[in-house]
Amino acid sequence: MSQGRILIVEDDRDSAEVIEAYLRREGFVTEHAVDGHSALERHARWRPDLVLLDIMLPGLDGNAVLGAIRRHAPTPVIMLTAVGQESNRISALLYGADDYVVKPYNPGEVVARVHAVLRRWRGNTLAQKPGLRHGPLVVDLDAAMAWIDAGNGAQAALDLTRTEFSLLCMLMAAPSKMFSRAALLGTCMPESDAMERSIDAHIHNLRRKLELAGVTGVVVTVRGQGYRFRNPT
Template identity: 40%
Template sequence: MAPDFVLIVDDDAKLAKLLTTYFEKAGFLTEVATDGLNALQIVRQRKPDIIVLDLMLPGLDGWEVCRKIRRDNDTPIIMLTARDDESDRLVGLEIGADDYVTKPFSPKEVVARARVILRRTRKEVVQHEPVQISNLTIDFERYRVERNGKTIELTPTEFKILGILATNVDKVFSRLQIVEQTQGYTFDGYERTIDAHIKNLRRKLEENPKEPQYIQTVYGIGYKFAGDVGD
């Protein structure tokens, strides 16, 4: 099997070299892009398995790079940020990042998170028959979600969360339970980011995200997938 290919997008040459060293020791193929436009070109041409993306880039910043990638690509993205502001991290997740790491960080941790994300996006989801609820179809084998026959593009993390909820109709999951089942690890503050992923899912799945039919909030506990969705 071919080694995984990681694209590291960072204009800090020292940090990019450090990450490259750790990823290559872990068996990854690597390439570095020092700006957003170069990163987008590599994504189109070489189709990396995972992207490590710094937010503070010259010209096209990391947020915009992530938005452009997510228009037609579901490659997992780990964002790197020097900002210790929760709102910045949540914005990154809302526009399609799968995970984030705040600087300063351990390169080993970034590699470990990349491995976890890749494992869970490679058919490591427990195989189920397609789920059909109202006008929504979730096909686990083809990794596809459709509403009224139209394909809905989800990030790997969004698909994983949806799969957990939709295959356990009416079961309430706490944020911590969702984190543990989707990430394989927990760290301080990550439970709050589940809200950002749920917000994205509702925006993509629901006719009216402010009055969700599918993914419902159970106040004080977490979320559930409704079993009585109307037609």
């Protein structure tokens, strides 16, 4: 039985072939794209379960590809980058990446990250409640979906990454409780070796998407400590 479909976007064919071999050995089905434009075409046509995306690509770079994916689908994305500076890693997270791996990497580690991200995406509900609600903001934990209830049966889905969805669930499930960055990182990105400050990037993206949907001021910064969800009134 297939573990899922993985789209590998990597212009280095040798590296891509190695990762493909490891993933197929684990039961994944793979496709390979060598540039950003073909990656978007394959993503639209094939609908992979996860994308492994190199940042340094000819033509359309990885961040641009990630941005285009995020405008149309919540597909989990792991960035592959040779750039080790923390600022570039945070930049990738700001664009909506679920995780990143810095080159040179062990292919076995990449496969482990794939399993971890898919496990979070498919199964981590963070709470036992079937649903959460704050005003027009509604979260269905079983379906792993969030949307805005505009009334009269009208709904507008929120296009959240798995990490953003997990953060929203964790905060909404305990309104007014302050969560440290370490707690949020450990629960929402348990397999990641990202620094605690990377949570700020995901919170930034989550807030932006909520604000664009008309939900403002619900994710509150506790200065020097972490974040909490505004206590419903």
